[in-house]
Amino acid sequence: MKARTGYSTSLKQEFLKKWIKGIRIYSNFKKDMNILERKKAIKLSADLAIASTRNASTRWSRTLTANISKNETNKIFVEQIFSDSEVIKKEAPSRLMARSNRIASKKIWRRSHITQIKARKMGPYAVKARSIAKKLVKNRTKVLKSLVPGGENMDGISLIKETLDYIVSLRVQVDVMRRLASAAENSTRLGLSSKCSVHWLQGIFTVLDHWCAMVH
Amino acid sequence: MQPAGRELEAMNINSLLNQEQSLQEMHNHQNGQPQMSSHFDPVSSHDDFLEQMMSSIPSSNSSFNWDVSSVAGRADHAPPSSLLSQFDDQSAQLVSKLRQHQISSGATKALMLQQQLLLSRRLAGNGLQSPTGASGGESGLLQMPISLNNNGEHTDVVDGSLQSANPANDTSMQSLFNGFTGSLGQTANQSQHFHHPQNFGATAAPSMNQQAASGSTGGGTPAQPRQRVRARRGQATDPHSIAERLRRERIAERMKALQELVPNANKTDKASMLDEIIDYVKFLQLQVKVLSMSRLGGAAAVAPLVADMSSEGRSSNGIQTASSSDNNETMTVTEHQVAKLMEEDMGTAMQYLQGKGLCLMPISLATAISTATCRSRNPIATSTNPLLSGEAGGPSSPSMSVLTVQSAAIGGNGVVDASVKDATSV
Numbered sequence A: 001m002k003a004r005t006g007y008s009t010s011l012k013q014e015f016l017k018k019w020i021k022g023i024r025i026y027s028n029f030k031k032d033m034n035i036l037e038r039k040k041a042i043k044l045s046a047d048l049a050i051a052s053t054r055n056a057s058t059r060w061s062r063t064l065t066a067n068i069s070k071n072e073t074n075k076i077f078v079e080q081i082f083s084d085s086e087v088i089k090k091e092a093p094s095r096l097m098a099r100s101n102r103i104a105s106k107k108i109w110r111r112s113h114i115t116q117i118k119a120r121k122m123g124p125y126a127v128k129a130r131s132i133a134k135k136l137v138k139n140r141t142k143v144l145k146s147l148v149p150g151g152e153n154m155d156g157i158s159l160i161k162e163t164l165d166y167i168v169s170l171r172v173q174v175d176v177m178r179r180l181a182s183a184a185e186n187s188t189r190l191g192l193s194s195k196c197s198v199h200w201l202q203g204i205f206t207v208l209d210h211w212c213a214m215v216h
Numbered sequence B: 001m002q003p004a005g006r007e008l009e010a011m012n013i014n015s016l017l018n019q020e021q022s023l024q025e026m027h028n029h030q031n032g033q034p035q036m037s038s039h040f041d042p043v044s045s046h047d048d049f050l051e052q053m054m055s056s057i058p059s060s061n062s063s064f065n066w067d068v069s070s071v072a073g074r075a076d077h078a079p080p081s082s083l084l085s086q087f088d089d090q091s092a093q094l095v096s097k098l099r100q101h102q103i104s105s106g107a108t109k110a111l112m113l114q115q116q117l118l119l120s121r122r123l124a125g126n127g128l129q130s131p132t133g134a135s136g137g138e139s140g141l142l143q144m145p146i147s148l149n150n151n152g153e154h155t156d157v158v159d160g161s162l163q164s165a166n167p168a169n170d171t172s173m174q175s176l177f178n179g180f181t182g183s184l185g186q187t188a189n190q191s192q193h194f195h196h197p198q199n200f201g202a203t204a205a206p207s208m209n210q211q212a213a214s215g216s217t218g219g220g221t222p223a224q225p226r227q228r229v230r231a232r233r234g235q236a237t238d239p240h241s242i243a244e245r246l247r248r249e250r251i252a253e254r255m256k257a258l259q260e261l262v263p264n265a266n267k268t269d270k271a272s273m274l275d276e277i278i279d280y281v282k283f284l285q286l287q288v289k290v291l292s293m294s295r296l297g298g299a300a301a302v303a304p305l306v307a308d309m310s311s312e313g314r315s316s317n318g319i320q321t322a323s324s325s326d327n328n329e330t331m332t333v334t335e336h337q338v339a340k341l342m343e344e345d346m347g348t349a350m351q352y353l354q355g356k357g358l359c360l361m362p363i364s365l366a367t368a369i370s371t372a373t374c375r376s377r378n379p380i381a382t383s384t385n386p387l388l389s390g391e392a393g394g395p396s397s398p399s400m401s402v403l404t405v406q407s408a409a410i411g412g413n414g415v416v417d418a419s420v421k422d423a424t425s426v
Helices: A004-029 A035-052 A059-070 A072-081 A093-121 A124-147 A156-189 A200-215 B002-007 B012-029 B040-055 B060-073 B081-104 B107-123 B132-148 B154-164 B171-188 B192-217 B232-236 B239-261 B270-293 B302-317 B322-344 B346-356 B363-372 B384-389 B396-410
Strands: B358-362 B415-419
Touching (some): A004 A035, A004 A156, A035 A156, A035 B270, A059 A072, A059 A156, A093 B239, A124 B270, A156 B270, B239 B270
């Protein structure tokens, strides 16, 4: 597979930059937030940032950005962040529908034909076992579809591909956020930043400056 | 479940081998059948038997499959001697069946068997006697197993090998190659190469009988490349089964990639792999949420985070029972209150909680207490539980893993509400 370590480092840096940019804009946008709003701001910026690293090439990133932009207040925020406007393309729904229809008809034929044969040859137990297994897989696929943003009307193959990409991005997100969080905590301990609950942004930016100094 | 389990393995090899075994057994049954004119009919009738055979694969083959798959993984190494003896038997069987089958019907089946024979001969290390025609073919065949792994590139490589392998003067050899191309093309581009096997099958039929003699002179050989050859069924009847097979291959391929990514993914079953994937995605999403709270917000209050999460969980899952959602409501309210209080002064927050009979404690401590005392009852009534109990029959392990997630993410500095049911256990 691709050299994941090298690939992720640049990805991490890109994510970090975008995330911090988002946070700054948000804080300029709205001073004095309480804890819940802060959390929301952070999470929002993080999600937007990680989705934008994909440049709308994957389904989940597009869906994520679209979902965030649905909210009116967020929309302004989003537009401000991405002044280089991201084109949120959606696949032509007609193509999707046609494809799923084709697949559905194939499946129906196949199911009727093959289960007939199997019921005749394999005996009741094996058929049942197989159908149970299929049901399990189907249920779990449904759950997975609900987890991955934009996974609802995707077929099995592309779903797994999207999941793969999504998991990679989530890992990057978690990694960067965790590092920033621990760095912030360390800086608090070392007294680099003032009382966090009020000047939390200052704390973050101090940390960031230190970090960037280290990296570059 | 055996066929299903095999089928779902990421190794195409195994499914191929199953089919081969079943094919051999099928030949036994079909000795008396009259020769069919077109080669579509026999294959369609073969399908039924094939299904039957696939379901009743003898268990002794399973070990064989595993050995072969491990051997196939390292194509350079010579198979161990025990395997060779196995292979010898198999290929001897194969040869005899090939002859019978050629006599009876099914040019395509014969094609496949011959290909298997040739390939197996090559991979025995070329040390065995083989007809001169076969040796020329082997160099060409060399490229084929390698190319098989890359869908869509078959045709180029195989065509190249076809050109290079022309020293195979037997027309039968060429037809074999063509048939092999056809079968490869089946797996790669169903629509495009669907015509090829028809043509090649027709040309191969007359030359088959010649080959029978030469094929029988070859000694026993390993069956290693047999796994690459497939799509006997798909060759004939319907694009449906081909498409189905293609789809399954693709899924298996992707699953394999996912296996490397998701920890704890040594499961070969599709359903359990999906389960692991789901758990992992949930875990990561939870981590993101937790991290967006912890430390950055100052007073690392998990409670509102968790309240948010449970409310989100409720909306997305929609499986929550009425009782648990009631619990959620009260918890949410409490947590919001606590969060507000924490903003100002930790002391007041603590007092508020104690008034409710709750206490704040580090997560690691909470975990320790829960594992020590209340393992049987649905352990810590943290607000993460409503989210988890929404899972249909979720085992206790997810709840524990979520707790450890929190403790890992927050690193002991975070807090969690623990509703203390037993005053003594505080």
